[in-house]
Amino acid sequence: MKWIKKTGVIASVVVVSGILINAVSTKTTEKAAEEKVTTAFYFPAKIDFAGESAPLNVADVKERFDRELLVNANLHATTQIIIKRANRAFTVIEPILKKNGVPDDFKYLAVAESGLVNAVSSAGARGVWQFMPETGKQYGLEIDDLIDERYHLEKSTEAACKYLLNAKEKLGSWTLAAASYNAGLAGVNRQLTFQGVNDYYDLLLNDETSRYVFRILALKQIMKEPAKYNFYLAEGDMYPVLPVKNITVSSSIPDLAVFAKEQGINYKILKIHNPWLRDRKLNVTSGKEYSVEIPLSGY
Numbered sequence: 523m524k525w526i527k528k529t530g531v532i533a534s535v536v537v538v539s540g541i542l543i544n545a546v547s548t549k550t551t552e553k554a555a556e557e558k559v560t561t562a563f564y565f566p567a568k569i570d571f572a573g574e575s576a577p578l579n580v581a582d583v584k585e586r587f588d589r590e591l592l593v594n595a596n597l598h599a600t601t602q603i604i605i606k607r608a609n610r611a612f613t614v615i616e617p618i619l620k621k622n623g624v625p626d627d628f629k630y631l632a633v634a635e636s637g638l639v640n641a642v643s644s645a646g647a648r649g650v651w652q653f654m655p656e657t658g659k660q661y662g663l664e665i666d667d668l669i670d671e672r673y674h675l676e677k678s679t680e681a682a683c684k685y686l687l688n689a690k691e692k693l694g695s696w697t698l699a700a701a702s703y704n705a706g707l708a709g710v711n712r713q714l715t716f717q718g719v720n721d722y723y724d725l726l727l728n729d730e731t732s733r734y735v736f737r738i739l740a741l742k743q744i745m746k747e748p749a750k751y752n753f754y755l756a757e758g759d760m761y762p763v764l765p766v767k768n769i770t771v772s773s774s775i776p777d778l779a780v781f782a783k784e785q786g787i788n789y790k791i792l793k794i795h796n797p798w799l800r801d802r803k804l805n806v807t808s809g810k811e812y813s814v815e816i817p818l819s820g821y
Contacts (some may be wrong), residue, residue, distance in 0.1 A: 533573055545794065557776075564750060564751060566593065566743060569587065569742075569743060571700065571735065571738065571742070572625035572628070572696035573625065573696070574697045575696055576723065576739060579721065587736050587738070587740065590736040590739065590740035591740040593740070593742070594737065594744055595744055597752040599621045600637070601741075601744060602755070603637075604633055604638060604741075604745075605745055605748055606761045607637070607638040608638060608766075609762070610756040610760075610765070611632070611638045611650065611761035611763045613763050614676060614679065615629045615679050618679040619679070619683065620674065622680070622684075622687065623687070624683045624686050624687065625696055626701075628682070628686060630739075630741045631703060632650050632651055633745070634737045634738045635650070635651060635652040636649070636650045636652055640673050648673065649670075649674075649678050650678060650679075651678045651679065651681070651682045653678060653681065653682075657685070658671070658672050658681060661681035661682075661685055662680070662681055662684065663677060666799065667797060667801065668799075668800055668803065668805055669799065669800060669804075669812075670798055670800050670802060671707060672798075673797040674797075674798040677798075678821075685703070686699050686703070688707075689702045692711070693707070693710060695718065695722070697721075697735060698721075700734070700735055700738060701722050701727070703734075704730060705728070705730075705734075706736040710725075710727075710731075713725055721803060722735060762820070764818075764819065764820040765817070765819050766795065766817050766818060767815075767816050767818060768786070768813045768814065769813070769814045770811055770812070770814075771811060771813075774803070774805060774806045775804040776803050777802065777803060778792060778799060778804060787821055788821075792816075795816070
């Protein structure tokens with residue numbers, strides 16, 4: 523009798539377990555279906571860079587784009603702070619790109635390069651546009667112990683435009699020009715010649731450059747439709763554009779801390795607004811002048 527009762531209990535457990543397994547299986551199926559819908563939702567039907575379409579029908583291209591889209595959509599804090607910074611930085615970058623005839627999409631190249639901060643790479647590249655010293659000088663930036671215009675957003679954006687226009691002329695497409703920003707003009711041109719192709723998406727490149735344009739595309743997609751990727755930011759969350767005035771300086775400033783106080787601010791605020799000033803003083807040679815930015819509020 524005891525054995526029969528135990529058998530009944532075991533049978534009941536088996537039945538209940540079967541119900542639970544079926545329930546879990548159903549939920550797993552529903553979750554998979556939900557994830558399938560989500561995937562279709564987050565992955566765009568088409569994407570382009572500067573009007574040049576990425577061939578998402580090619581498996582390799584689709585998967586590389588998918589990788590960067592997933593990675594950057596899930597770097598939640600990093601991507602969110604980039605969106606906040608863009609509200610301020612893009613107001614400077616966009617009109618300079620437009621003035622120079624460079625497609626607006628190149629602002630996302632600056633995002634990929636630095637996250638829109640004055641970053642410093644292990645190789646020595648600096649600023650939002652990550653110029654190396656010699657390349658910066660080649661494209662008109664002043665770089666020495668006292669001044670480093672790689673940290674000057676307006677001037678470095680102008681320099682980037684010069685580089686990109688030159689690269690587009692030599693390589694034939696904006697996408698290849700973007701790739702060359704990472705791998706160098708000579709490096710991209712050498713691979714085009716060796717591999718006998720003329721399209722970025724047909725090239726076999728090193729891992730960094732292979733991912734580079736796709737990261738730009740992913741950032742573009744996420745920043746254009748942030749809510750689609752679970753980034754919900756109100757206008758008040760964005761870093762505001764601060765009102766400033768510009769003072770023309772045509773003579774040397776021996777002490778920038780004293781100069782800052784004369785302008786009604788402190789040394790820290792002066793350096794935040796003028797990161798291209800790399801020392802405690804500014805030497806101005808005869809006939810030369812600089813524009814120094816002074817904030818009117820937000821300090």
